Amino acid sequence: MEGDNNVVMDGASEAPVSSRWNPTKEQISMLESLYRQGIRTPSAEQIQQITSRLRVYGHIEGKNVFYWFQNHKARQRQKQKQESMDYINRYFHTTPPLFPPPCPNVLGGPYYLPHNDVGFYPQYQHSKVLLPSGIRGRPRTEKLEKPRALDGAAYNSAHQGYGILQGKTGKPSIGSSAENSTTTTPSSSEIEEGSGNYQPFFDFFSGQGSCESD
Amino acid sequence: MEGDNNVVMDGASEAPVSSRWNPTKEQISMLESLYRQGIRTPSAEQIQQITSRLRVYGHIEGKNVFYWFQNHKARQRQKQKQESMDYINRYFHTTPPLFPPPCPNVLGGPYYLPHNDVGFYPQYQHSKVLLPSGIRGRPRTEKLEKPRALDGAAYNSAHQGYGILQGKTGKPSIGSSAENSTTTTPSSSEIEEGSGNYQPFFDFFSGQGSCESD
């Protein structure tokens, strides 16, 4: 806690004299704009200028700008990494003898949340998995056009390479459609439970109750 | 129990079988359950499994599941955002007569964002900021460039050695040759004249904003 926080609670209300910078909407907009302009690590000069400009909208210091860019960049990267991993899972674990580790492990199981009942704060798993730089060896799928009657353009394009979607004809003969058979959790009968309400724990994929089922 | 009629009334009638999926209560319940479990962007395999499971309750395709998660996630986020803003407005509805924006911007929302650094990820304001022709302060090649010295160490050393970030006490004498001069071809494609929603338009590095009081 830097005691040197002269927070100018602009306005008048009893703003909680926060010890840390509270960017205003305008400031964020501008910073994001700059980021989009390609700025990643602004030079000292740039930081100064940015700070000066942004100060018009509220208290701000150079370090705030500096940190903002650092954090923003880092987060974008993390996000990207996470997505990459997601991609890998999609691509490889087509044969998951063992799905996700039995415990809150990031490796392989990005679909678990630390806390259930979450409607807010889409936190990220923040996996520490290091993946090669080029996981995204895209199979180079031709970009086909979609006039206006696509069965899910996004979905289609998103999973095109995997042959998941057939959409049309309602005949999802997706390659190895080996799911409806039994897949997992065959022993339980929670699924059919949905006669009305009560949706307990729907574990489609892993027949394990995990290590911390609450 | 509402009679969840499937759209599968096809056969003899020319009934325009619903053009879009109409989920049953069971399906929705299960999807929500899965969402609560943390599933946000199911993999292709998961989609297939889910689809298969849910098909016993009515017609459904993979794309429906895919879309459902996309929409649900997006709308949950919207809700969350809205509530946050609402909360903020409630507590900071004062009108800060300070720092009147030099430019006619129409930012009338709240003045503060929660932005709790952690847990919250940068909500893309999508600020459509308009800028002049390519002012790329720096090409997207940060990997190769490491010009100034604001990086190596944390802000600490940075502001210590250069005093740029100091803000008040800092002395803008860094003069690090900002190689940002790599102003490449002006790609004015994305730049579009915004009407109404006009942002301060700040180009720090060219000279000064059009509406700068500097």
Add this chain to the structure above:
DNA sequence: GCAAATTAATGATTTATTCAAG
């Protein structure tokens, strides 16, 4: 009670970003 008109939800499309690679 039913049906047309209006409104609210929400499924489906399109568009705009991001980062990475060539």
Add this chain to the structure above:
DNA sequence: CTTGAATAAATCATTAATTTGC
């Protein structure tokens, strides 16, 4: 600088709720 992949945001469009009048 361009292309590719993959969302997420924004938007469009259609269905279900509901309101209203008979």
